[in-house]
Amino acid sequence: MSYATVKPKIDLDEINILLEKIFPYPVEQIEEAPTGKIKKVYFLKYMGKAYVIRFSKDDKEFKFEKYLQEALKGEDFPLAKLLYNGSFNNYYYAISEKIEGVAINTLSEKEVKNTLPSIMEALTKLHSIDLAEATGYGWLDSNRDGTFDTFTGFLQSFFSREQEGFWKGWYDLFENSFLDYDIFKGLYKKMMELAPYCEGRRYLTHTDFHYNNLIINNLKLVGIIDWGGVSYLDFIFDLARLIMEFPDYNLLNEFQAFYKENNMDTSNFNQRFLCAALCHSLDGMRFWAKLGSIEAYKSILDNVLMILNKYEISRF
Template structure:
């Protein structure tokens, strides 16, 4: 099995890149944990904090730049982008660093206290105005979705042929990893059935809305980072958050808040199940590709029991 490994860089290489953009002295270049697909460093220029991310996935950062403008222009605390460029075979993106630590580093009590604020931010983010964009599924660098419908996107993202993407050759995982073809097929058939309920809804989806991409100072939420943006049913983000914060009764808190602000969500139960199957199939493949067997079997159990 080939496990994906993100790019490796040394600090002197990062210094070379930053010296080409910043005229002032760059200090405190520090590798950051997290980020499964990018290598990330923080640094300081004139007492202001920034981050630089490196990726070998083509087009990864053009999309982030679009999403940054979409969200930050509408008051969502998402890092503003400063420069996108190339270093050797890698793309890089320099952006502001939002203060705070990820929600995962907060105590259980703090996470419980912060959850209402997380739910409010999630709701605001999912309901940003999308302007003249069109399409569903993954957001391109031009701001449009990659497919004409949600179901078309779901079929494409689970197809065998994914040439040129992170998932190229992913069918090999059935032979080289813990990924099971019969389990995948069963969950995929359920996904197609429930996706009909998600189909009519087009909103902004963060795509990775969990405790490692939500920042806090311990008292309040300070921002969100690392969107894998899509257009579709916003309940995909809720399903992600619920999977990662299983002890906090996320869905009930979310529904309470929607009722409080008078947002009606028709077919909620069917749509959240469709969202969980959508996330779940990506999760099964990702955990198998990364070699994370415990996470794979935990998610496998939840998916198979969803509609029993």
């Protein structure tokens, strides 16, 4: 799911002023990270150790990481330790330990499958967090409640015509880009037909569980990053994102078997997966249409049509 906005504008001189206030000795090295759509991210070294500093226009993600760190205290969970956070020059910042490793898409099929036990273990811990004191679906508000009363309401709002921010006026893409209205609406209709299978299933989800956000070291998941889209949804939304990136690896059956063994609800698993796959795909299609990349758009469309055909669900 995409949550793109404009990155904070902050330069190295400003960052060095902040770091001088935090660390008693000079930082040895600092360089801008190549990733990050909504945050300004830098890698730095201090006293021989590697850290990451992130700047954002709001502090919701950083507050959530502190909560998650406490909720999973004592658990072996691949979350970078958050050391410092606060506000600076109209932005919020957080400094964490840097996790060393590679993105999962750099691995072979055998290596990807060898990482699955650690991925599944981490996800089931995340999806088992008690939500009894929280309400709602979708993105979390400042009280860590979901912002929608129903899952269906979240889906409808996510793709509604009237939006603010990055997606304001996105319906114009049907007229001004290669985003095909009939195909998009046909896939949307199928997603909404499948939505009841996900309704009532509420778990803490990362929702952007793709290769850029999974750090692997020695065939083990050692880091999950970018918690900006954390939501209350069916846990299948996390699984679907990863499964779709490796469509030929038959990961769906492996996840279903593992979740069933761990007493997680796997009823109507295929229908729930298809609903999530369609949601991720529709969001990706409109995102790449807005950015003007027809190759990425076609890749997502071809992939989701292949998935629908594989599970014997008619396209429209």
